[in-house]
Amino acid sequence: MGLFWKVGLINGAVLVAAAALLVLGPFSVSRRPVMSEVVVLGVGLLAMLVVNALLLRSSLGPVDRVVREMATVDPLHPTDRLATPRSAPGRQLVAGFNAMVDRLQDERSASNAKALAAQEAERHRIAQELHDEVGQRLTVVLLGLKRAEQRAPAELAADLALLRETTREGLDDVRRVARQLRPGVLEDLGLASALASLTTDFAQHSGAQVRRVVTPGLPPLPPDTELVLYRVAQEALTNAARHAGATSVELSLTRVGDRVALVVADDGHGFDVRREGAGLRGMRERARLASGELTVTSDPSGTTVRLEVPVTAS
Numbered sequence: 590m591g592l593f594w595k596v597g598l599i600n601g602a603v604l605v606a607a608a609a610l611l612v613l614g615p616f617s618v619s620r621r622p623v624m625s626e627v628v629v630l631g632v633g634l635l636a637m638l639v640v641n642a643l644l645l646r647s648s649l650g651p652v653d654r655v656v657r658e659m660a661t662v663d664p665l666h667p668t669d670r671l672a673t674p675r676s677a678p679g680r681q682l683v684a685g686f687n688a689m690v691d692r693l694q695d696e697r698s699a700s701n702a703k704a705l706a707a708q709e710a711e712r713h714r715i716a717q718e719l720h721d722e723v724g725q726r727l728t729v730v731l732l733g734l735k736r737a738e739q740r741a742p743a744e745l746a747a748d749l750a751l752l753r754e755t756t757r758e759g760l761d762d763v764r765r766v767a768r769q770l771r772p773g774v775l776e777d778l779g780l781a782s783a784l785a786s787l788t789t790d791f792a793q794h795s796g797a798q799v800r801r802v803v804t805p806g807l808p809p810l811p812p813d814t815e816l817v818l819y820r821v822a823q824e825a826l827t828n829a830a831r832h833a834g835a836t837s838v839e840l841s842l843t844r845v846g847d848r849v850a851l852v853v854a855d856d857g858h859g860f861d862v863r864r865e866g867a868g869l870r871g872m873r874e875r876a877r878l879a880s881g882e883l884t885v886t887s888d889p890s891g892t893t894v895r896l897e898v899p900v901t902a903s
């Protein structure tokens with residue numbers, strides 16, 4: 590029953606009861622009301638108001654409660670939904686609200702998946718261009734410099750050697766950036782090798798010690814899931830390097846039942862995990878793409894990022 594009808598019926602029932610009592614009861618009102626009649630009328634009116642208020646409260650109360658709770662629901666968390674009240678208007682409101690949050694979440698996930706796919710495609714394109722265009726050109730320059738060095742007069746040798754060294758460093762940088770943009774090893778050699786090269790890069794550039802534990806013989810995962818695991822590991826390591834002040838980081842990839850678990854744990858100073866930025870939100874979105882579960886725990890002795898994905902994830 591709609592809210593309008595419910596309120597209308599309650600008011601109607603109270604008024605009908607009052608009218609029936611007036612007609613059937615021993616009440617009368619003189620043309621000039623006397624005190625005792627005014628008192629009876631007053632008491633009757635008060636009783637009507639109280640009964641009406643009580644009935645309305647019992648049917649509208651759940652609606653108020655639901656409206657208050659709506660503000661606390663976080664659409665990002667799939668399990669965060671309102672509990673269904675027992676009585677009708679509240680129940681309908683909650684059902685409608687929860688269905689709307691579900692739809693919002695579905696649409697968000699779909700558009701996030703699209704955005705992430707577009708981002709990966711763009712990274713792929715930039716990486717290829719860096720590798721094929723900039724990388725090739727730098728290689729040509731490097732080879733030219735080597736040849737020039739052999740034929741150049743002695744007084745130019747030092748300058749040319751310096752140029753050659755700088756060009757080689759530039760080429761390394763280009764290759765490193767291309768690798769970060771598109772983990773080619775992931776496609777060519779698989780997740781374990783890609784994580785190995787990621788942790789090696791990380792150790793070189795952060796100065797922190799890295800321990801890597803990858804259980805051999807992990808079940809094969811779909812390429813999309815491998816990319817999700819790789820990107821989450823990449824962001825977790827980047828965070829450990831940028832924010833944690835960690836001296837050692839451990840990355841592990843193991844099998845837990847019918848799931849594969851990636852854990853990146855640092856010994857840094859930790860942070861308040863409720864203050865998520867784009868990086869952590871991105872990890873969560875990617876985890877959802879792989880039907881996985883991401884948990885981030887942190888205290889002043891370190892931060893642990895854990896992602897579990899089902900082996901059968903598609």
Ligand SMILES: Nc1ncnc2c1ncn2[C@@H]1O[C@H](COP(=O)(O)OP(=O)(O)OP(=O)(O)O)[C@@H](O)[C@H]1O
Nearest residue numbers: 828829832833857859860865866867868869870892
């Ligand atoms: N391992 C960590 N140790 C300490 N603090 C961390 C760690 N990871 C994240 N944080 C804190 O949480 C914040 C949010 O991290 P998040 O990755 O979401 O965003 P960001 O790294 O600041 O930016 P982005 O990842 O978009 O470049 C960080 O700014 C940092 O303060």
Ligand SMILES: [Mg+2]
Nearest residue numbers: 824828868869
């Ligand atoms: Mg980050």
